[in-house]
Amino acid sequence: METALERNSSELHARHVLTPWLAQGGRKPPVIVRGEGSQLYDDRGRRYLDLSAGLVAVNLGHAHPGLVAAIGEQAARVAYVAPSLANDKRAELARAIVDLAPWPDGGRVFFTTGGGEANEDALKFARTLTGRHKVLTAYRSFHGSAPGAGTLSGENRRWPNEPGIPGVVRFFAPFPYRSPFHTRDAREEVERAIAHLEEIVTYEGRDRIAALLIEPVVGSNGVIVYPQGYLARVRELTERYGILLIFDEVMTGFGRTGEAFAAHTFGVTPDLITFAKGVTSSYVPLGGVAVRESLAAYFDDHPLPSGHTFSGHPLAMAAGVAALAAYRDEHLFERARQIEDWLRTRLDRLQRRHELIGETRGVGAFFGLELVADRETRVPLVPWQGSQSLQPFFDDLLAHGLYVLGRYNVAIIAPPLTIAPEELDEAFEILDGALQRLTRARA
């Protein structure tokens, strides 16, 4: 039975909810009231396949029974414990995350409520640990929205924060499909990108830079997998100058690239890892900073320079413990590698059928599909960071039962790691239809 609230919730939503990043007028998204696995259902019973796991976040799919039970049980036991007290689930989750991290000497975890906060805290830790002030971040990056994390971001969602926090210096990272270094050769791209970075370090002062913060795979700025060797060279350069390397694994963490962390996928060990989203499969808001033991030990006799009311919130801790157990028991990191094969096959087929697709790229269960006006010149279908959007295309997908996260001319294909191949077939059929309609509309 539809309740009065459900009948009115579209209208109430439009009237009272401020939706992130969008102009508010004229929007009528479906009212999602239920989820199961890779499927979402609206208040009219219509079904949508979730091909982007929300915001690349619901790695386990919706309504996972183990997670639902763990959250309920924890709520009944104790729902809040002050961060200065200890808590069993907090200890268990921190230990489980450290066990997944790439540090032989172990590490420790500081919990936040989301990814942006984690990046801000990681920067504060790096500044405290090095006594240095500056931080390097890539232009094509997103690290969060609040003034600190927003300034760390390189792209245009940073602009409303400006002038922002001091000390953030940006660099260009490789992007073989749209090279900022004027080459189509991946090795040359890496060489030039590293030379550029080294020059920035020299001009900014080698002993003035606390950290370099980077997404090991660029997420919402186009799903860019760095060419082989780049991250290792960044590691080598940062180590040489005593700069701490922070991997922002908010999107890549917990199986997305086929391993617990992208650090494993690329065989590069950062000093700190920030995470969020997948740690609880986004059932409860949670983020955090994992710090390698040799650095974390500093805080044994120095106060930690951060704290939040919700740091280590028991509901989030219980969700995290259950999520990590599910990833392990259901072999979902391995499953992401299988999904990579399934996606490559389907994306290649789609690209052969549609001139509008300039490139598909990705790793694990994390792919981008870049739409272009011309394959030869690679002119994007709508300019990156311009005023146009492909919202009508993404709305058309939704109208045909497929939710896909998009930014400018890139669609992000990052399904729950529990998705079935038949569901992918259905999703790609809907994508195929929408691309046909888009092609016809442009003719």
Ligand SMILES: Cc1ncc(COP(=O)(O)O)c(C=O)c1O
């Ligand atoms: C790579 C990356 N870092 C940080 C964030 C910010 O995380 P949150 O929205 O939880 O603050 C995001 C959000 O999408 C992200 O993709």
